[in-house]
Amino acid sequence: MIEFINVSKTYPNGVQALKNVSLTITQGEFVAIIGLSGAGKSTLIRTVNQMHPITGGELYVNGQDVSKLKGKELRTFRRQIGMVFQSFNLVKRTTVIKNVLSARVAEMSFFKSLFGLYSKEDTLLALESLDQVDILEKAYTRADQLSGGQQQRVALARCLTQNPQIILADEPVASLDPVMAEQVMDDFVRINETMDITIIINIHHVDLALKYAKRVIGIRDGIIVFDGPVEEVDEAVLHEVYGRSLSEDEVMGSLADVAA
Numbered sequence: 001m002i003e004f005i006n007v008s009k010t011y012p013n014g015v016q017a018l019k020n021v022s023l024t025i026t027q028g029e030f031v032a033i034i035g036l037s038g039a040g041k042s043t044l045i046r047t048v049n050q051m052h053p054i055t056g057g058e059l060y061v062n063g064q065d066v067s068k069l070k071g072k073e074l075r076t077f078r079r080q081i082g083m084v085f086q087s088f089n090l091v092k093r094t095t096v097i098k099n100v101l102s103a104r105v106a107e108m109s110f111f112k113s114l115f116g117l118y119s120k121e122d123t124l125l126a127l128e129s130l131d132q133v134d135i136l137e138k139a140y141t142r143a144d145q146l147s148g149g150q151q152q153r154v155a156l157a158r159c160l161t162q163n164p165q166i167i168l169a170d171e172p173v174a175s176l177d178p179v180m181a182e183q184v185m186d187d188f189v190r191i192n193e194t195m196d197i198t199i200i201i202n203i204h205h206v207d208l209a210l211k212y213a214k215r216v217i218g219i220r221d222g223i224i225v226f227d228g229p230v231e232e233v234d235e236a237v238l239h240e241v242y243g244r245s246l247s248e249d250e251v252m253g254s255l256a257d258v259a260a
Helices: 041-048 071-078 096-107 110-115 120-132 148-160 178-195 206-212 235-242
Strands: 002-010 016-025 030-034 056-061 081-085 166-170 198-202 215-220 223-229
Touching: 002 041, 016 041, 016 056, 016 223, 030 041, 030 178, 030 206, 041 056, 041 166, 041 198, 041 215, 081 148, 096 120, 096 148, 120 148, 120 178, 148 178, 166 178, 178 198, 178 206, 215 235, 223 235
Parallel strands: 030 198, 030 215, 081 166, 166 198
Antiparallel strands: 002 016, 002 056, 215 223
């Protein structure tokens, strides 16, 4: 369970990205976070694994006070949280399987990680993760030979190889074409439903948020202005989140001023 209690985040330049945020996300939920650029979406999800430490309030993940974790404790904590980025973050000149296996480095000795001496169990886990996202046949292909959608699937497989309880996804389909975006979202849903992994996605495609998520959190200027099931998201809610009514094109996430 993830619990925000009056959480605030102020950056060194004085920008207040989060303002007294309180919400609870239970294990196994699929949550989409929507809002304008600069609203605080990325900051919100990145506080969960302390990529962006909070500056006020309390944040608990599975009972742990995240703000108090340092050093080895923080590194151990982060192993239970996978992260997927818009830019994939793959080593393009190496194979898919090696990219996925990199998720196991934290569990290995320095010597074994230095020389890439992965165990048979780790290799099998990596192959199973690739199979989960339907890209097993590309295991020994160089990452730079894959399409954007395939690279994002590799990034998701790398996440799964951590054996995470939570996956944070920061605009995971923003750079993909509509067909591939839906395929990747299908992967997230399948993982959420079959593996009971909590999925929290920061997404600017409102239509995808409504189609795939079970719960939507709307944030505006660092404040949660909506939190509820997708069935309750209507024009009034979107107006509250974005400050105005949205055109059909904007709901589809095609205009830059709705992007995050």
